Amino acid sequence: MAEGSLEAPIRHPIPWQDPDFYDEAKLDEELRRIFDICHGCRRCFNLCDSFPRLFDLIDESESGELDTVSSTDFKPVVDACTLCDMCFLTKCPYVPPHEFNLDFPHLMLRYRAVELKKGEIPWSERQLTETDRNGSLARPVAGLCNWAADNKNRLTRPLIEKALGVHRDADLPKYHARPLTLQAKSEVPEVNRAAPAFGRKALLYATCFSNYNDPDIGLAARKVLAHNGVDTEVVYPACCGMPQMEHGDVARVAETARKVAAELRPRVDEGWTVIGLVPSCVLMLKFEWPLLCPDDDNVKALSAATRDIDEYVIDIARNEGMAAGLKPLDGGVTLHIACHARAQNIGQKSTELLKLIPEADLKVIERCSGHGGSWGVMKQNFEVALKVGKPVARQARQAGKAYLASGCPLAADHIRQGMERIDGEAAIPAETHHPIELLAKAYGL
Ligand code: SF4
Ligand code: SF4
Known part of the structure; x- marks a missing residue:
């Protein structure tokens, strides 16, 4: 054999x-x-x-x-x-x-x-995966939700643990009162017509995470692309379905894939590239959707037109060249390469992206963080998730850089939480970043 x-x-x-x-x-x-x-x-x-x-x-x-x-x-x-x-x-x-x-x-x-x-996946476990519903409901009361979901809140977190099975110590993403799609309507960055890549056009697929939890990722991407001459629009037809996929709901994911692909097809045919801001969502659009709907031409066309944000920026760097203006970032960056970025078989595009920053001081860690989406915050999985991610957290702690970044925002937060459990002298970064946010910062945008 x-x-x-x-x-x-x-x-x-x-x-x-x-x-x-x-x-x-x-x-x-x-x-x-x-x-x-x-x-x-x-x-x-x-x-x-x-x-x-x-x-x-x-x-x-x-x-x-x-x-x-x-x-x-x-x-x-x-x-x-x-x-x-x-x-x-x-x-x-x-x-x-x-x-x-x-x-x-x-x-x-x-x-x-x-x-x-067979009805064996508990109702409570599936509630966290309803990202669009949860994001829409949380938005008007984001402050209250964030107060209740804060893992330092010893009043509410034990109740949430009991009701939804979410471990009381797990970091949960915060909600934002103004989703990315809304902010994108009022904050349209001016496209730099002098940039070498002027003439490109791209749809930013917001992803549920950047839309409801961290619009700054999408805003940073948009500013970097505008500075590089790319005309962008933010779209968000629906969540990519990765959270439902984790629970085996393949029929629902296939239905979403068909609907979203049909909606975006006219834009794809007009030549717009579709850029995903989070690697898991990109993986869904590029690979999992076509495997679930192999006969759907819209899904195939969308898959072919989809790029990871870091992959897209590097394509600009290699072909037209980047617009000027990048300045060094002090303190260095620990960069985690997300599993779902590796799974796209595109090479370490996040590393290449951060190396565009002059005098880049990088510690790159290519190993699973252990978070696994909604999986890692559940009561029965949280300690396992920290155990799986411990080698990453240890390396990040030892590196002692000023910034902690990952293409996967949930992985970055999980690593940060793991770092808090490891002794070390250097300060743990107070926040985590998507690589595109650091590029925007290096541009002074
Ligand atoms: S999945 Fe891993 S353990 Fe199983 S056969 Fe493949 S390499 Fe070996
Ligand atoms: S490496 Fe482990 S967690 Fe990842 S897909 Fe394979 S079995 Fe699942």
Whole structure:
């Protein structure tokens, strides 16, 4: 048997409309087939908590093989998966087109889709993933929500933990009273007609996070792009569905994909590039949506037109060249490379972006932060999420830089929280940043 494929890796469409996808006996057969291969391979032992749980389960069984492990014990293995995609992309030699046809993250997704269909994913766990509903409801009372959700609030957080299962110590994103889409209407930066890249046009897909929680990311991106001659518009048809995907709701994500792609198709056909501000959302538009809707031309066209913000800026830097005006940032930057940025197979575009800043002093960490979206804040996962992210937090603490950045804002906040649990002399940055915010700062925008 060949170790690894001679062909470039591919990913098969997710057959969520096939009744076999939800057939529990067939799912169990596939879990056993893949778990057995992983048991013999073990390359992924230190990527997350799923694999150590799987290997311990098998090693501690009666025969030390999978045949004496009960399928009812598989759930903790699945529960520890954050769908970061790192096993598929960075370790596994058996991904398609290899005949083993192994896609561990999508197997975990299938398990969750079956759980959801059986009504086994608790109502409380799904409430955090309703990002559009939550953002719209929280906006008019953002101050009150932020007070209640602050993890220093010992009055409300135990109640939230009881009602929604969110760990009382987990940092939660703050809500903003004025979403990005609203601010973008009144604050339109002037496009620099003298910039080398003048003439480009791009739609900034706000993402639920930048829209409701941190509009500054979108505003910074818009200013940097305008300074570089790019005409932008902010759009936000709906959340990309990654939060629902984490809970196996593939049908709903596919429905969102079709709707959003149909809405944006005319703009794509006019030549607008679609730029996502958060890597997970970009990953959805580029890769997961086409795998869920392989026959939808709108989804395909949107996928081809989508770029990560850091990827887009580097495309300008390489082709037309950046507009002048970047100045050094004092104190250096610890940069975390988000898993879902790595999963796009675009190289370290965040690193390249920050290296555009003169005298850039960078400590780059390319390892999973452990947060896993809404997964890492849940009561049963929070300590595991901190454990998985501890090597990253330790390196960031030791680096002692003035800034902490990640393309994934949730990862950055999670790392920051992990740093607070590690001894060190240098001050922990009070805030975290998206790389594009630091580029805007270096431009003095
Ligand atoms: S997708 Fe990420 S969290 Fe899930 S099993 Fe693979 S490496 Fe672990
Ligand atoms: S996912 Fe692939 S690389 Fe990782 S343990 Fe399983 S077989 Fe090995």
